[in-house]
Amino acid sequence: MKQGHGYCNMASAVNVKIHAMTKYDAIIIGSGQAGNPLAKKLAGAGWKVAVIERKWVGGTCINTGCTPTKTMIASGRIAYLVKRSRDFGIHLDGYAVNMEDVIRRKNAVVLSFRESTMKGLLQPANIKIEFGNAVFTGEKEVTVTKEDGSLSTLTANHIFINAGASPAIPAIPGLDTVNYLTSDTILDLLEVPRHLVIIGGSYIALEFGQLYRRLGSEVTVIESNAHFLSKEDEDIASELKKILEDDGIKILINARVSQVSSNPEGIRVDCTMPPGSYAPEIAAHSVTGSHLLLATGRSPNATALNPGAAGIHLDEHGFITVNDRLETNIPGIYALGDVKGGAQFTHISYNDHLVVYKNLVENGNESIAGRLPVYCLFTDPELGRIGLTEKEARAKGIHIKIATMPAAWIARASETGETRGLLKAIVDADNKKIIGAAMLSTGGGELMSILQMAMMGGVTYDRIRDMVFAHPTFAECLNNLFGSL
Numbered sequence: 496m497k498q499g500h501g502y503c504n505m506a507s508a509v510n511v512k513i514h515a516m517t518k519y520d521a522i523i524i525g526s527g528q529a530g531n532p533l534a535k536k537l538a539g540a541g542w543k544v545a546v547i548e549r550k551w552v553g554g555t556c557i558n559t560g561c562t563p564t565k566t567m568i569a570s571g572r573i574a575y576l577v578k579r580s581r582d583f584g585i586h587l588d589g590y591a592v593n594m595e596d597v598i599r600r601k602n603a604v605v606l607s608f609r610e611s612t613m614k615g616l617l618q619p620a621n622i623k624i625e626f627g628n629a630v631f632t633g634e635k636e637v638t639v640t641k642e643d644g645s646l647s648t649l650t651a652n653h654i655f656i657n658a659g660a661s662p663a664i665p666a667i668p669g670l671d672t673v674n675y676l677t678s679d680t681i682l683d684l685l686e687v688p689r690h691l692v693i694i695g696g697s698y699i700a701l702e703f704g705q706l707y708r709r710l711g712s713e714v715t716v717i718e719s720n721a722h723f724l725s726k727e728d729e730d731i732a733s734e735l736k737k738i739l740e741d742d743g744i745k746i747l748i749n750a751r752v753s754q755v756s757s758n759p760e761g762i763r764v765d766c767t768m769p770p771g772s773y774a775p776e777i778a779a780h781s782v783t784g785s786h787l788l789l790a791t792g793r794s795p796n797a798t799a800l801n802p803g804a805a806g807i808h809l810d811e812h813g814f815i816t817v818n819d820r821l822e823t824n825i826p827g828i829y830a831l832g833d834v835k836g837g838a839q840f841t842h843i844s845y846n847d848h849l850v851v852y853k854n855l856v857e858n859g860n861e862s863i864a865g866r867l868p869v870y871c872l873f874t875d876p877e878l879g880r881i882g883l884t885e886k887e888a889r890a891k892g893i894h895i896k897i898a899t900m901p902a903a904w905i906a907r908a909s910e911t912g913e914t915r916g917l918l919k920a921i922v923d924a925d926n927k928k929i930i931g932a933a934m935l936s937t938g939g940g941e942l943m944s945i946l947q948m949a950m951m952g953g954v955t956y957d958r959i960r961d962m963v964f965a966h967p968t969f970a971e972c973l974n975n976l977f978g979s980l
């Protein structure tokens with residue numbers, strides 16, 4: 496054991512019961528979407544692996560991210576469909592939202608995912624799960640503080656950091672005086688807010704915003720950027736904005752929150768808005784809600800790891816810096832998933848583990864460079880996105896053709912009453928290859944994935960235009976979308 500480390504002092508302060516030190520082939524910090532599959536693969540290759548997790552196996556995706564939100568969004572969709580049931584000739588006597596049941600259903604799905612993750616990690620005899628908080632106490636040394644205060648020190652030549660990110664708390668005057676919600680805490684709210692005010696206008700904000708609107712809340716979204724969904728093309732962003740506004744969500748753009756305070760009606764959020772962007776219904780640029788949700792991005796869980804003890808570099812935003820092979824500046828130490836910065840998605844984290852595993856164990860030469868941006872915004876309709884936007888393609892000077900089509904032209908959309916949305920594909924005019932797509936439609940994520948396959952296989956747009964799709968699927972819209980070129 497190294498001498499003079501902080502944990503020795505900590506040990507006496509918390510009345511340490513056990514202080515073991517164990518050598519592993521690999522230590523994985525964080526049981527996230529890269530850490531778990533990597534642990535199982537390395538164990539399969541004969542490595543002795545330790546997974547350190549401070550809370551729940553499965554990390555954000557399973558416990559507080561994708562799984563709970565999409566499960567709750569399914570409840571919101573049922574409420575939406577029940578409300579529309581007369582449009583389909585089904586007359587109901589009304590309905591009630593029971594938030595306890597919504598949360599209970601969500602918890603059951605989360606628990607089942609968490610349990611099966613745990614089962615998967617427990618199966619190989621050469622994986623040891625250590626529950627506790629990990630910090631670096633040396634270059635290849637990690638100390639874990641367990642719930643009972645005991646410490647254990649682990650060493651390994653290979654350390655994989657998959658510690659994820661947490662809701663960012665913006666520095667807004669007065670925030671510490673109100674009871675705000677984050678994407679973590681709102682998941683356990685047992686009531687439907689009368690008026691949910693959301694600071695932030697990105698995908699987490701919009702998914703929660705539409706969910707609670709459907710469950711019966713008044714919802715106001717406050718976005719500081721001058722453009723709604725500024726990373727997307729304007730036609731797609733404004734189509735989605737219109738859909739959300741038609742659902743009754745108020746969206747303030749170009750609104751900077753200057754202060755938050757409590758008043759007898761609830762939580763008041765004051766904004767400064769440049770002339771011209773003033774929304775008449777927002778009296779004196781302020782909005783008072785019963786609940787406030789912060790959805791202003793996610794901060795990496797890197798500093799708390801004491802990365803300095805290992806000499807690991809962070810960037811100016813606190814993310815661990817890595818190269819295209821996910822190697823940190825310290826040989827043998829890697830960072831995967833949200834903690835390394837860049838796009839924060841489960842599929843990115845999962846793919847990170849493949850890059851690292853193939854390079855280390857299969858003598859591969861994998862890299863994250865050139866990985867196609869791909870994601871789905873799970874509003875209803877969904878926005879499935881792949882590759883370049885039109886504005887990105889134009890900025891790169893690519894000679895492009897743009898195919899667009901309203902979702903209302905899809906036969907199946909009319910038949911199912913899901914006509915909202917807009918489809919768009921960006922094609923390289925010189926070689927007919929698809930270089931990007933935005934599928935804002937029911938099933939938009941699946942439509943986008945079809946185009947993703949085409950992009951990977953180099954299938955040109957004219958072949959998809961002339962392809963035989965089964966009628967009436969949503970996918971057959973690709974004939975007409977590319978027929979528009």
Ligand SMILES: Cc1cc2nc3c(=O)[nH]c(=O)nc-3n(C[C@H](O)[C@H](O)[C@H](O)COP(=O)(O)OP(=O)(O)OC[C@H]3O[C@@H](n4cnc5c(N)ncnc54)[C@H](O)[C@@H]3O)c2cc1C
Nearest residue numbers: 525527528549554555556560629658659832833839840841
């Ligand atoms: C509300 C919400 C909705 C989302 N929806 C989607 C979606 O639909 N699709 C999608 O692709 N992505 C979605 N995401 C993002 C997605 O959840 C993450 O990108 C994904 O989980 C990848 O995370 P990760 O593997 O980097 O780490 P995580 O899954 O965050 O895991 C990190 C783990 O490390 C543990 N940890 C951290 N520090 C320590 C420490 N010091 N010691 C021990 N353990 C530690 C944490 O407890 C955690 O379990 C969503 C996120 C949120 C918040």
